[in-house]
Amino acid sequence: MRSGLTELEAVLAVTRLGSFRAAAAELEMSTSALSQSVAALEARIGTRLFHRTTRSVRLTEAGERFVSDVAPAVAGIRGAMERAGESADEPIGSLRLNTSVGAARRLMKPLLIPYMQRYPRVELELVTEARMIDIVREGYDAGFRTQDVIPGDMVAVPTGPQIRHAVVGSPDYFARHGRPRHPGDLTSHVSIRARMPAGHIYHWEFERHGETLTVAVPGVVTLDEPHLLREAALAGLGVIYLSEFDAEADLAAGRLERVLEDWTPPFERLALYYPGRRHVPAPLRALVELIKEIG
Known part of the structure; x- marks a missing residue:
């Protein structure tokens, strides 16, 4: 039967x-x-x-x-x-993870590849998408997001360094338009704006010595993916505001230059998050242990 x-x-x-x-x-x-x-x-x-x-x-x-x-x-x-x-010598089973493209790029080399190398009998599935989802309802074991957006009823395990944003543009752009010295100067610059997954235009956020500012920058170009923002900035179309991680290679090579650095302090870290429950599957528990091991 x-x-x-x-x-x-x-x-x-x-x-x-x-x-x-x-x-x-x-x-x-x-x-x-x-x-x-x-x-x-x-x-x-x-x-x-x-x-x-x-x-x-x-x-x-x-x-x-x-x-x-x-x-x-x-x-x-x-x-x-x-x-x-779990009685086996190493975790066996599946592990479904959800995160953003940017977080996946940040985590792949230092965390996920070592995990896959250490636990080859775990079937790992990583799905990337911009929108924040209900990981339980959509069948995921866990997710990675910045700590500020993780629901309060989830267990969160921070990983990696704090994240910083950067305001960058090409050397050619700054030669033609000058360099902003204060966030308020951005209103007279050409900015490339970012549309968020929820549909709204992102307002650039700044902080220095306890003073916080939010600037609704002007712009005729609006994009919704960090790589596209970066390509537009490299072409000299304007200044952009994105994760430091996404700009570091171009900054090191001199293809992009940074401004207003003292106005962009570190903020949240990424964190693995999953439902609080009595039994945590062995593949997920192994990932938590690896995060704690590498910091």
Whole structure:
């Protein structure tokens, strides 16, 4: 007799993601195979679990009761399987992480590559996206973000140095337009603005000796990715405000020059974050231990 665990995982994935196609991709199944699994389970228990239309998928009333009953049991089975794997000499299993592109670039060499080299039996999946997501609802074990945006109910493990922003431009731009000496001078400069994932234009933030300023810089060019901002600045189109990490190679080579450095003090660090719960899977626990080891 079949255990039905595959069908239960399929139902829970469709419930969480609201889509048969997305659930099939997550479970590495074809959409038709996943649909057949759900249909087989519905036939076995004698009730329909989902209302399906061409535009939406939602639980029936019976489906809501069913998911409420089985989700804790499936989570318990997953936990038992993970704990059984912990008796091995090294972590085994999967680890799904979500972060921004900039954070992934910052963390890859000092942290993630050493992790993968140390624990080759862990299946690591790293997904990058600009928007802040609910990692639990979307099926991730953990994420990396700056400490200031991590939800308060999450466990946070800081990693790496504090982050600084930098205001930079090309030598040619500064030769033509001069160098701003105060954040207020930026209103008479050509700036390349950044659009944030939530859709708003980012206002540049400064602080010196306890004085804080926020400048809504003018500009005719607006971009939404640090690499694009950097390319525009290298072309002499204007000054930009971005992470020091994204500009350091160009600053070292003289392709970009920095201004207002004393107005951009360090602020938040990146942190690994994950739900506070009694059992932490072995692959995630190993990552936490590595972060504490390397600092």
